[in-house]
Amino acid sequence: MGKFYLEIITPEKTFYKGEVESIQITTLDGTCMIMAEHQPMVFATVPGSLYITADGQRREAFMSEGFVEVRPDETIAFSEAVEWPEDINVRRAQEAKERAEEQLRRNRSAAEYRLNRLALQRAFARLQVKSHKNIGNF
Numbered sequence: 001m002g003k004f005y006l007e008i009i010t011p012e013k014t015f016y017k018g019e020v021e022s023i024q025i026t027t028l029d030g031t032c033m034i035m036a037e038h039q040p041m042v043f044a045t046v047p048g049s050l051y052i053t054a055d056g057q058r059r060e061a062f063m064s065e066g067f068v069e070v071r072p073d074e075t076i077a078f079s080e081a082v083e084w085p086e087d088i089n090v091r092r093a094q095e096a097k098e099r100a101e102e103q104l105r106r107n108r109s110a111a112e113y114r115l116n117r118l119a120l121q122r123a124f125a126r127l128q129v130k131s132h133k134n135i136g137n138f
Contacts, residue, residue: 002036005074006052008063008082015061015082016052023075024051025068026125037072045079047118047125049132062088062129064122081122088130097123 001021008015022035026048050063066079100120104113 004034004036004038004072006077007074008050008077008079010079010082015079018054020052020054021056022051022053023077024049025063025077026050032068034068034070034075038070038075040072041070043068043070045077047122049125049129050082060085060129060132062126064125065118083126083129085130085132088126090127090130093123093126093130097127 003019003021005018006020006023007017022033024031024033025045027043028046031048032043045063045066045068047062047064050061052059052061062081062083062085063077064079064081066077068075068077097120100116100123103116104120106112
C-alpha cells in the first residue's frame with residue numbers, strides 16, 4: 001500500500017505529522033477515505049472520528065470542525081481540535097454535552113441553535129471516541 005504525507009494542525013499545535021497509508025475523516029456528507037495518490041480536493045469536516053492508518057496500525061482520534069486539503073502526495077487538515085482518546089476528559093465532555101442540550105432547549109435564535117448544535121455534536125463525538133476500544137500506538 002502506498003504512503004503519503006499527513007499533517008494535522010490545530011490552533012494550539014501540530015497534532016500529527018508523518019507518513020500514513022490512509023485516513024478516514026467525518027465530513028458533511030458522511031466519511032471520506034483518503035489514500036496515496038488521491039484526487040486533489042478540499043472539503044469541510046464536522047465533529048467525529050478520525051482514523052489514521054500508519055505502519056499497518058489503525059488509530060482513532062476525535063476531530064472537530066475544520067477543513068482538509070488533499071493532494072496526490074500530501075494531505076493537510078486544519079481543525080479546531082483533535083484529541084487522542086487518552087487525552088479526552090470525559091467529565092468535561094459530559095458537562096459540555098449537558099450545557100449544549102440545555103441551550104438547545106432554550107433555542108433563542110437560529111444562530112444560537114447552530115452554535116449549540118455544533119457544541120453538542122463535538123461533545124457526543126468526543127464521548128464516542130473515548131468509549132471505543134482503541135488499539136495501536138504510533
